[in-house]
Amino acid sequence: MDRRSRRRPIAEINVVPYIDVMLVLLVIFMITAPLLKTGVEVTLPKADAKPMEQTQSEPLIVTVDGEGRFFINIGENPESPIGEEQLVTLATAAMRRDGDRRVLVRGDQGVNYQKVVRAMALLQRSGVPQVGLVAEAQ
Structure with a gap:
């Protein structure tokens, strides 16, 4: 063989x-x-509006809860409240990475309107060109 x-x-x-x-x-x-997929529980105000179109990138969402605390859906622990300066820092970094990213503010219906306006002002300071408000459909 x-x-x-x-x-x-x-x-x-x-x-x-x-x-x-x-x-x-x-x-x-x-x-x-x-x-x-968990997040900060807030009771959103109701509005008669159409849902937004989905995009490829996840939007940057700033939440103002019923006690007026700020939360952001990025960072080490998105379920813990953050201060104003930390909000500005995280939002600035997110916008530098993706300048076309949508930015939304979720405000609890029972929170003082001044807190929601403050969140929007902090986002503007971070270089966010447009901010959308999140509401629950009726």
Whole structure:
């Protein structure tokens, strides 16, 4: 026998276990993904307006809760209140990264209007050209 006739057959990889693992991971991610989308609870005012169009980038959202505290959906912990200077710093950095990013303000319906206006002024100081207000559809 020469060397060519003694070759071993090429080993085949059984992919069925990998597919099973992938499907299990997919189910886990499908279940946990909605749980990860949490935010600051506010009662939005109601308005008769059309919903905004979706864009590719996530909008920068500043929230003013019922106690007048500020929150922003970026940073280390978006569910903890931040000060005015930290709001300006984070918004400035976000606008430098993506100048076309939409910026929205969510104000609780029970908060003093002055707090919402203050949030908008801080965003303007950060270089935000336009600010939208978020309301709940009627």
